[in-house]
Amino acid sequence: MIQELVHIILYNWLGMDATSKLVMAVDFFFYDTIKILILLYLVSMVMNFVNTYLPIEKIRSFLLNKNLFGFQYLLASFFGAVTPFCSCSSVPLFIGFVKGGIPLGVTFSFLITSPLVNEVAVAMFIGIFGFKVTAIYVASGILVGMFAGFVLGKLNQEKYLSDWVKDILNKSISNQRTYIAETNSIFQKISIASRESLQIIKGIFIYILIGIAIGAAIHGYIPNDFFVQYISRDNLFAIPMAVIVGIPLYSNAAGIIPIIQVLVTKGIPLGTALAFMMAVVGLSLPEAMLLKKVMQIRLLVTFFSVVGICIMILGYFFNMIL
Amino acid sequence: MKIKILGTGCQKCVTLEYQTQTAVNQLQLDATVEKVTDMNEIMKYDILSTPALVIDEQVIFTGKVPKTEEIKEILTQYSTK
Numbered sequence: 001m002i003q004e005l006v007h008i009i010l011y012n013w014l015g016m017d018a019t020s021k022l023v024m025a026v027d028f029f030f031y032d033t034i035k036i037l038i039l040l041y042l043v044s045m046v047m048n049f050v051n052t053y054l055p056i057e058k059i060r061s062f063l064l065n066k067n068l069f070g071f072q073y074l075l076a077s078f079f080g081a082v083t084p085f086c087s088c089s090s091v092p093l094f095i096g097f098v099k100g101g102i103p104l105g106v107t108f109s110f111l112i113t114s115p116l117v118n119e120v121a122v123a124m125f126i127g128i129f130g131f132k133v134t135a136i137y138v139a140s141g142i143l144v145g146m147f148a149g150f151v152l153g154k155l156n157q158e159k160y161l162s163d164w165v166k167d168i169l170n171k172s173i174s175n176q177r178t179y180i181a182e183t184n185s186i187f188q189k190i191s192i193a194s195r196e197s198l199q200i201i202k203g204i205f206i207y208i209l210i211g212i213a214i215g216a217a218i219h220g221y222i223p224n225d226f227f228v229q230y231i232s233r234d235n236l237f238a239i240p241m242a243v244i245v246g247i248p249l250y251s252n253a254a255g256i257i258p259i260i261q262v263l264v265t266k267g268i269p270l271g272t273a274l275a276f277m278m279a280v281v282g283l284s285l286p287e288a289m290l291l292k293k294v295m296q297i298r299l300l301v302t303f304f305s306v307v308g309i310c311i312m313i314l315g316y317f318f319n320m321i322l
Numbered sequence: 323m324k325i326k327i328l329g330t331g332c333q334k335c336v337t338l339e340y341q342t343q344t345a346v347n348q349l350q351l352d353a354t355v356e357k358v359t360d361m362n363e364i365m366k367y368d369i370l371s372t373p374a375l376v377i378d379e380q381v382i383f384t385g386k387v388p389k390t391e392e393i394k395e396i397l398t399q400y401s402t403k
Contacts (some may be wrong), residue, residue: 056370058386089371089385091361096370168365195389203333230361293361 002038006030032212032258036127037201040208043123044200047084048193056083056093059110063102073153076106077145080113081138084196087115090290098161105153112307113145116282120204124257129264137274140314144278148310152303155223160299207255215258217265239275239315243308246279256280270322275315278281283307323353323401328364329373338373338386345393351401 010027059079063072090111097107117138125134161169257276264273283304292300327342329335339357346353358364358376367376371385375393377400388396 060370086332086334086371086385088330088335091330092364092372093370095365096368099368164362168362 002034003031006034009119019243029212029216032094033209036124036208036212039127040123040201041197044084044119044197045125045190045193047082047119048196049189050082051084052189052192054082059083060097060100060102063097064100072103072106072145073109073150074142076102076109077113077142077149080110080145081117081142083114084200085118086112087287087290090114090287091293093163094291094294095168095320098165100276103153104158105149105151105192107149108147108152108303109149112282113141115284115287116145116278117141118281120254121257121277121281124208124254128257128261133270137277137320140274140318141278141282144282144307144310144314149309151310153307155302155306157295157299157302160296160302162294162296165294185196202241204254208258211255211258214255215262218259218262237313238269238272239319242272242315243274243279243312245306246252246276247283247287247304269319271315271318271320278311278314279308282311323351323397324378325353325397326356326358326376327355327373328358328367328369328376330361330364331359332372334387335373338375341387341390342375342393342397345390345397348390349394349397349401350399351399353397 006027010023044260055162063076063079068075094107094111097110098104122134122138125137129137147156260273264270288300291303295303325342325346327335327339329338335357336339339355343355346355364372364374367374367381369381369384373387375382375396377397382396382400
């Protein structure tokens with residue numbers, strides 16, 4: 001439907017030549033952009049709506065109170081996925097969880113999946129790769145969070161937290177919070193969720209445009225075998241390279257996914273592309289700078305290494321089965 | 323009335339501070355709005371997400387930026403207490 005609308009505007013109203021290469025690229029660009037904006041609105045709408053019923057405080061008490069039979073890593077990772085991500089909340093969240101008595105490993109599970117599977121990444125994935133690849137990405141993200149959190153938990157890293165965090169953890173501060181009762185009706189909740197979604201779109205709109213434009217440019221002007229030369233399936237170093245390159249390459253998912261998609265159509269294996277994607281979105285330098293406030297360098301390095309290795313394993317796995 | 327905005331300086335925190343200040347001005351309240359950016363200070367309030375609004379040392383809400391109108395309602399409610 002969107003495709004037809006774009007066609008009508010370009011060809012019938014503006015009288016463009018449907019066979020010209022440039023016009024085809026413009027057509028593609030508009031179609032992708034409109035489709036992704038709509039998806040982004042819908043997905044963040046759903047996530048924000050769920051979030052009004054499942055605030056982070058509830059998640060914390062859920063992870064604390066129930067006997068979870070060893071499923072706490074999976075659950076923490078899952079909750080991390082459904083919670084809208086805001087990087088500036090990472091530190092309070094981390095301290096709040098650990099202070100509340102949630103084991104460090106479980107806290108890590110949440111913290112890893114939260115940026116990895118966020119509303120923007122999911123919407124872009126659906127728009128660009130379709131539902132199947134999106135499902136694979138989301139499931140993989142949750143698995144990576146679960147395993148990496150589990151491993152980090154087993155490594156007993158508590159002693160490598162920052163000193164001031166240890167201080168806070170040892171002090172018991174009386175819980176002085178009282179909420180105004182949230183008596184929003186379902187319509188108010190929808191309206192709040194809708195407002196939040198529009199805020200998100202406003203913040204990343206420009207990155208989406210740039211990403212799709214770069215994707216379109218690579219699509220048109222870089223020869224098909226250019227990347228495959230370097231990043232073929234047989235090259236065992238491709239995945240570690242993709243992950244290492246991906247970490248400092250922080251853009252939000254909005255900018256990077258359209259580019260990845262073009263790389264995949266140019267023959268880069270999906271496992272390698274997914275690993276790259278996860279490294280870009282899940283492990284970033286700004287995130288590291290924030291986390292450095294709560295942990296010593298040593299733990300930060302361990303954290304990034306464990307998550308990085310989990311992502312690599314996943315990349316190899318997908319290249320084998322897909 | 324002492325109002326504090328807890329937040330490390332991301333866009334949302336800046337917006338909340340601005341809107342709260344606007345609300346205070348429009349209501350002509352006798353209140354101070356202070357921005358708290360020091361993480362150590364912030365964590366004393368036992369919150370899980372930022373930004374947060376604190377009135378007279380009581381946490382009112384966390385992790386969201388209501389409209390200026392909604393902030394005004396909250397402030398009115400608390401100033402009459």
